[in-house]
Amino acid sequence: MHGYAYAAATIAAFFCITHFFHRRLSCRHPLLTDYPILGMLPQLLFNLSRVHDFLTEILKVGTGDFTGPWFTNMNYLITIDPINVHHILSKSFHNYVKGPHFRDIFQAFGDGIFTVDSEPWKYNRDLFHSLFKHKSFEVFLEKTIHNKVRNSLLPVLDYLHQQGCVVDLQDVFNRFTFDNICSIVLGNDPSCLSIDFPEVAIEKAFNQAEESIFYRHVVPRCVWKLQKWLQIGQEKKMTEACKTLDQFIHACIASKREDLSMYKENEKGEAHVDFLTSLMREEAHEDKFLRDAVFNLFVAGRDTITSALTWFFWLVATNPLAEAKILQEMKDKFGTNIEKSSLGVLNVEEVKKLVYLHGAICESLRLFPPIPFERKQAIEADMLPSGHGVDPGTTMLFFMYAMGRLEEIWGEDCLEFKPERWISQKGGIVYVPSYKFIAFNAGPRTCLGKDLSFIQIKMVAAFILSNYRVQVVEGFVATPSLSIVLLMKDGLKVKITKREH
Numbered sequence: 001m002h003g004y005a006y007a008a009a010t011i012a013a014f015f016c017i018t019h020f021f022h023r024r025l026s027c028r029h030p031l032l033t034d035y036p037i038l039g040m041l042p043q044l045l046f047n048l049s050r051v052h053d054f055l056t057e058i059l060k061v062g063t064g065d066f067t068g069p070w071f072t073n074m075n076y077l078i079t080i081d082p083i084n085v086h087h088i089l090s091k092s093f094h095n096y097v098k099g100p101h102f103r104d105i106f107q108a109f110g111d112g113i114f115t116v117d118s119e120p121w122k123y124n125r126d127l128f129h130s131l132f133k134h135k136s137f138e139v140f141l142e143k144t145i146h147n148k149v150r151n152s153l154l155p156v157l158d159y160l161h162q163q164g165c166v167v168d169l170q171d172v173f174n175r176f177t178f179d180n181i182c183s184i185v186l187g188n189d190p191s192c193l194s195i196d197f198p199e200v201a202i203e204k205a206f207n208q209a210e211e212s213i214f215y216r217h218v219v220p221r222c223v224w225k226l227q228k229w230l231q232i233g234q235e236k237k238m239t240e241a242c243k244t245l246d247q248f249i250h251a252c253i254a255s256k257r258e259d260l261s262m263y264k265e266n267e268k269g270e271a272h273v274d275f276l277t278s279l280m281r282e283e284a285h286e287d288k289f290l291r292d293a294v295f296n297l298f299v300a301g302r303d304t305i306t307s308a309l310t311w312f313f314w315l316v317a318t319n320p321l322a323e324a325k326i327l328q329e330m331k332d333k334f335g336t337n338i339e340k341s342s343l344g345v346l347n348v349e350e351v352k353k354l355v356y357l358h359g360a361i362c363e364s365l366r367l368f369p370p371i372p373f374e375r376k377q378a379i380e381a382d383m384l385p386s387g388h389g390v391d392p393g394t395t396m397l398f399f400m401y402a403m404g405r406l407e408e409i410w411g412e413d414c415l416e417f418k419p420e421r422w423i424s425q426k427g428g429i430v431y432v433p434s435y436k437f438i439a440f441n442a443g444p445r446t447c448l449g450k451d452l453s454f455i456q457i458k459m460v461a462a463f464i465l466s467n468y469r470v471q472v473v474e475g476f477v478a479t480p481s482l483s484i485v486l487l488m489k490d491g492l493k494v495k496i497t498k499r500e501h
């Protein structure tokens with residue numbers, strides 16, 4: 001018996017030592033400590049409240065392995081090297097897919113464009129692309145934003161000016177973009193943005209689902225799987241949020257089907273050009289396909305714009321020189337005609353003329369990319385341009401937030417907000433390849449809503465800046481939230497006052 005125990009102890013010790021040394025040898029990241037059993041997770045959790053800046057410091061030093069606790073499957077190859085990112089997203093696009101782990105974590109997205117690969121992705125991409133690029137869609141978008149600004153944003157901002165109270169501008173944008181995306185995707189405006197700031201369960205449910213997805217990135221898979229099975233903690237919240245969202249989306253699809261059959265009878269259908277209507281007219285899709293398409297577009301087109309607007313306004317409000325230049329450009333281009341010509345809201349052709357504003361938005365997206373990180377899974381073994389080997393099945397993480405703060409791309413002043421870096425000597429916009437300015441992704445899966453985003457952000461930014469002064473309250477500290485979309489943790493606390501024209 002004694003002999004068996006001795007042999008077992010020796011074998012166990014042998015496995016522990018070889019495992020420990022194997023982990024040491026494969027621990028290629030010099031700044032991360034690989035603790036026995038727990039791997040590098042403690043260091044990550046210890047820095048969770050400042051995770052984006054922590055990873056920026058780590059990844060500036062180079063590409064490397066992140067090793068999670070034993071038996072948790074939390075092992076990643078992490079990089080911000082633009083040449084590696086170019087390789088993953090473009091040159092070897094077919095070898096780096098979203099993969100089954102991604103679909104598992106992003107389960108709420110169903111089989112929508114964000115989560116699927118190969119043929120189903122291509123089908124979704126071509127379909128979305130054909131609907132987005134239609135001129136009538138741009139016209140519909142312009143009209144929707146114009147009406148929302150005139151009929152909701154303006155009265156709310158005027159009300160806030162009259163009240164003189166502190167408001168969370170991120171909440172205002174959240175409501176604005178939620179109404180907008182509902183109008184654009186479903187053709188139905190839930191009126192979240194109004195002076196009584198109503199509680200909207202769907203909007204809250206979206207935020208919850210995104211928070212829970214982020215949580216799945218930072219706890220071992222077996223832990224969140226167990227929580228899901230037991231229906232406790234974040235996973236319980238996730239299930240409830242998804243239930244609320246599904247009920248809402250399915251109700252919209254059912255009512256749209258009814259509308260469409262009525263329109264068919266009355267032959268009045270042509271007036272509707274929202275996304276769901278176009279999709280349903282295109283061909284007969286099942287409800288599941290429509291649900292996933294709607295859900296994916298809601299996440300793609302709502303929080304990203306809220307995030308972009310919130311960080312943009314914080315940066316502009318805290319950089320008075322840049323604000324003065326944006327105002328000057330609008331004055332130079334349109335004089336005092338804005339109010340008269342377009343009821344204070346510029347149209348698509350007009351906002352395209354605002355180069356400095358465009359530069360300021362790019363600068364804000366560089367420093368605070370709404371999607372701060374992405375993951376891909378390798379199908380076959382590969383070698384990254386940095387010389388790091390990739391095994392089949394390896395999960396790669398790359399961090400857009402950190403890439404926007406990389407000295408080798410942006411220079412020594414990379415932490416400063418300088419819209420000028422985007423303005424060429426001839427007064428145009430400086431071209432930066434998308435694998436360096438990565439906010440909209442790069443390669444075949446580049447964001448389909450990039451142009452629509454600039455239109456939307458510019459129309460809103462030009463309207464607010466030319467009509468109101470936004471002052472960040474004293475002592476406010478802008479902290480990124482822990483979510484898959486980079487929002488502000490405590491919102492953006494400001495005071496709004498009307499500008500005298």
Ligand code: HEM
Pocket residue numbers: 113114125128297300301302304305308369370371374438439440441444445446447448449450452453
């Ligand atoms: C500032 C705003 C936006 C930013 C920064 C942004 C960024 C991104 C990024 C990083 C991706 C890649 C995500 C991934 O593969 O995991 C993406 C994909 C996508 N975006 Fe955007 N997005 C924005 C707005 C929009 C809008 C307004 C729409 C549409 C209404 C949109 C539609 C899409 C779609 C459909 C994809 C999937 C493309 C594919 O996988 O082929 N985005 N976006």
